Every structure is written in structure tokens, then in C-alpha cells.
């Protein structure tokens with residue numbers, strides 16, 4: 216299987232991207248209106264911005280009175296990466312650093328990155344740029360599952376997803392109530408969403424979820440179903456499943472033909488299995504969303520600006536419609552060269 220698209224090899228020749236080109240992009244193509252549609256205008260002047268500049272100079276505690284101030288900065292400086300942080304009570308500056316001023320709000324953000332799946336990428340892809348359809352489906356499924364869970368279990372309504380520029384997605388929960396969640400509150404929500412506490416041990420995840428049935432059922436409908444759709448007969452014969460030939464046939468028949476929710480199939484196939492928990496844990500380990508906890512919990516954390524350029528490949532961190540996320544691959548994100556030609 217091709218691990219990389221062909222166009223990338225030619226694009227590698229264009230790296231590093233010329234500063235002149237980056238500045239032209241921010242001048243002619245970058246639309247601050249798109250960013251405002253995500254972060255809102257009223258608190259813009261009290262937002263922290265941060266930039267990685269040429270020669271790896273990293274600057275934080277920057278704020279702008281207006282979007283044209285931001286655009287001017289992007290056009291005049293040698294930007295490698297552009298980031299956005301939280302809203303404070305006064306504009307962050309060199310003298311009024313974010314440690315000195317009062318934090319006010321920040322979207323509840325999620326970072327899904329293929330990096331975090333390296334141990335369970337069975338396709339053989341590794342490293343920072345490699346991906347294929349097999350492992351990319353992990354982050355596509357993770358975004359879909361999280362989006363549903365954030366809406367159904369926490370009641371959020373305004374969630375957008377952005378291609379992170381390389382191997383994953385950023386989720387931005389924009390609901391007002393989400394923005395003012397404290398670090399402790401974010402932490403406990405992430406606890407709820409994190410199921411594997413110790414990678415090396417088999418855990419009683421399904422038992423733990425017996426009082427959280429909506430989450431358990433959603434895992435079976437979305438995560439377990441996909442796991443079984445993609446599993447090979449060899450995997451299903453092995454530990455922890457040890458399915459018989461008959462069980463595998465029944466499973467595959469139901470996956471193709473049954474119109475009932477998948478938990479009927481799941482429960483009937485596993486009916487007399489002693490090791491339900493081991494099976495559930497195995498599925499969670501291989502296909503359940505892996506969230507970068509720090510990004511979600513740390514209220515001062517910065518995240519790449521939607522619409523900015525990923526310096527390692529020239530791709531734009533573009534918005535992705537969650538309903539079409541299964542059709543989105545990194546090569547679908549426009550590049551700076553596409554947009555300037």
C-alpha cells in the first residue's frame with residue numbers, strides 16, 4: 216500500500232517554504248473572517264497569539280487590537296507556525312504576560328494525532344508524516360466518536376473540526392459554557408473520556424462502564440462495530456477473542472445483513488464468554504479515541520490558528536465538516552502552492 220501520496224515527493228523539493236511565499240499567502244489568501252467565525256470578534260483584542268518564527272524563535276504574549284493587526288504581523292514577520300491561545304481580562308503583552316493577567320475563557324479543545332496511535336498502528340506506518348487509509352481511519356473515527364459523545368453526554372452543540380496540518384484533527388467546542396470551564400472541570404471530563412489508565416494491563420473497562428450505559432453502548436455501536444468490520448479471521452481466532460469458526464461466520468453475516476443495532480450481535484456472540492472484559496479492553500486499546508490530554512485540560516494552551524500553514528508540508532489547517540470527515544485525507548487539504556498558483 217502506498218504510504219504517501221505522489222505529490223508529496225515533488226512538494227518536498229519546495230521545502231522549506233520561502234518566507235516570501237508564506238507572507239504572500241497571509242497577505243492575499245488568509246481570511247481573518249474564517250478565524251473570527253471560530254473565535255468570535257468581541258474578545259479578539261484580549262486573545263493571546265503566539266508564533267514560531269524563523270531560526271526557531273518562539274514568541275508568546277502577543278495580542279492585536281484588530282484582525283488587520285494580526286494580518287500585518289503575519290505579512291511582516293518570518294512565520295513558521297502561528298498559534299492562538301486563551302482570552303484574558305486585558306490584552307496580553309510583553310509586560311502584561313499571561314502569568315500576570317487574569318484568564319477569562321478558552322474553547323474546550325481536542326487534539327487527535329496519529330502519533331498517539333503508534334503502538335497500535337497495525338499497518339506498519341510510523342513516524343511523523345506517514346499515514347495510509349488504514350491508520351488514518353483511526354483519527355477519522357475518533358473525531359466522529361468524540362463529536363457525538365460531546366453532544367450527547369455533555370450537551371455541547373457548537374463543535375468544529377480543523378485539520379491539524381499533518382496527521383490529525385483539532386476539535387474546538389465553542390459553546391459559551393465550554394469556554395469558561397475550569398482546569399479541574401476539563402480534567403474530569405477528560406477522565407470520563409479516557410478509558411485506558413495503564414497501557415500495559417488488561418482492565419475491567421466494560422465492568423467500569425456498567426453505570427455509564429450510553430457511553431458503553433456508543434462504544435459498541437461505533438468503536439467495536441468498526442473493529443470487527445476491519446478484523447481479519449486470524450485476529451478473531453486469536454486471544455482474547457478465540458472465536459470459533461461458527462461465531463466468526465455469524466458475526467460476519469450479521470455485520471453484512473443485520474439492520475438491528477450492533478449491540479444485539481455483540482452481546483449474542485459474546486454471550487458465554489468469560490473474558491468479555493479482555494475483549495472490550497482489546498477493542499478500546501486498538502480503536503478508541505486517544506486524546507492528547509494536556510491540550511484539552513491546560514486552559515492556557517495554544518493551538519495552531521485555523522487557516523494557517525503547516526510549515527513541514529505547506530498544507531493549510533482547514534476546517535473539516537464532521538459529516539464528511541470520512542472522506543477527508545491530508546492530501547485533500549489545500550497547499551500554499553495550490554492557493555498561490
Ligand SMILES: [Zn+2]
Pocket residue numbers: 336338339340345346347348349350351
Ligand atoms: Zn498506516
